Structure formats: C-alpha cells, structure tokens
Amino acid sequence: MAEKEFVDGVIRLFVDYARPLADMIRDGKYDWVSKDITEKNFPINRRSNGEVEMKVFFTEDLFGELRNMKSEEIPEEMDKRGYRPAEIPETLAYGAKYPDECPIVGLGFVWRDSCGGRYVPCLGMWFGRWGLGLGWFGDGWLSNCRFLAVRKS
Secondary structure, eight states, X not given: XXXXXXXXXXXXXXXOTTSOHHHHHXXXXXXXXXXXXXXXXXXXXXXXXXXXXXXXXXXXXXXXXXXXXXXXXXXXHHHHTTEEEOOHHHHHHHHHHOTTOOOEEOOSOOEEOTTSOEEEXXXXXXXXXXXXXXXXXXXXXXXTOEEEEEEOO
C-alpha cells in the first residue's frame, strides 16, 4: 500500500474528471468490478481537473461513537465539517492510490436500479479479492464502514 500523506487527516489527490470511467476503473487494478458500474448508471460530474482534499470518515469521526448509521445521516454530518460525499471519480482515484483500504464508500451519487433499489460504489475486499462493488443505500451502514469525503470549495 502507498503510504498516505496526511495533514490533519486530509489526503490530497489529483482527480482527472475528464477521463472515461472505464479508464478510471482500470487504474484501480480491481480483481472484479460490478457490471452495473457504468457511465450510464454513474454519470461523471465534469469538473476542473486538479488536486482535491479528501478525508476518510469513520462513524466515530462523525458521531463521536462507533455505531451503525443511516445513509441519510452521513452527508449531513460531513456537511457540518465542510465536506461532501465523494463522487465516483474521486472514489476511484482514492482506490487506485490506496488499493488495500476497505471498506470505503462513496455516497456522492446514488444509482437507482430498475427495481427501485438504491446503490453506491464501494471499494473493498470480498473473499480476498480487491473489488469495486455496490453497497445498498437503503439499509444503512455498519460501524466498521468508512466514508470518503471531499472538502467543499
């Protein structure tokens, strides 16, 4: 794993928002990727390329204790700290740089499937394999989950 360069818990990474999603995924060298993670399902919010400040929040960081959380609570708590949930280009940039961090959830865009289920991209190890999967937005999250956030500009 690449050593993180933290300053007050903040990581600075370059994000290229103009690259195709398939190229961003390829950079992560995932052993497997959910077939539903496509540009159609997860459109890229085109922004200026550049370095962004990211932070990984644990439940304890957001709520002062380790506990399970509802999906809707997390962005509200991030906002209070000057952050927003990471979108897929930011989540993939983080995953390419730090491939053994898990689970990392990017709540910046919620995809709704044809049955109405809501899903977000998750980086993690499943059965010993590094992957890019989908987490169900509706159930909430266990206390061991981590959430990637980007400082609001």
